Amino acid sequence: MASIRKEISIDVRPEDAWAALRDFAAVHERLVPGFVTDARMDGDDARIVTFFNGAVVRETLVGIDDEARRLAYAIMDGPLEFAHYNGSAQVFPDGERCRFVWIVDVLPHKFAEVVNDLMERGIGVMKTTLESHAEVR
Numbered sequence: 001m002a003s004i005r006k007e008i009s010i011d012v013r014p015e016d017a018w019a020a021l022r023d024f025a026a027v028h029e030r031l032v033p034g035f036v037t038d039a040r041m042d043g044d045d046a047r048i049v050t051f052f053n054g055a056v057v058r059e060t061l062v063g064i065d066d067e068a069r070r071l072a073y074a075i076m077d078g079p080l081e082f083a084h085y086n087g088s089a090q091v092f093p094d095g096e097r098c099r100f101v102w103i104v105d106v107l108p109h110k111f112a113e114v115v116n117d118l119m120e121r122g123i124g125v126m127k128t129t130l131e132s133h134a135e136v137r
Helices: 014-022 024-031 109-132
Strands: 002-010 036-041 046-051 056-065 070-077 084-094 097-107
Touching: 002 109, 014 024, 014 084, 014 097, 014 109, 024 036, 024 046, 024 109, 097 109
Parallel strands: none
Antiparallel strands: 002 097, 036 046, 046 056, 056 070, 070 084, 084 097
């Protein structure tokens, strides 16, 4: 199994980054617009996500931990035939800014490079989006 970790410092208050991450239904509006072009809820705990490249996946919400500012999700259906895909994202305070950590575990290992490249692009969009919406201090 491949375990891919991305970590980035973002110049935004931790509570603001968490509010955007926690809004599971609005990932395409609040966290990664353009990277995710559409998201719609499918029941109470799943969303159908469309990416910039046209790929559509069904992501299931595994859990939200408000105290730890951590969200976990799994991809259950999509164009790639994952045997396993589990992701988590967490916001850590770093003074008045935050550190954003995104981890994905994926099987089979042959998908690691594709997932890594997508995560690299996605985390850059997150940083740009969150910093552009940050309150002036």
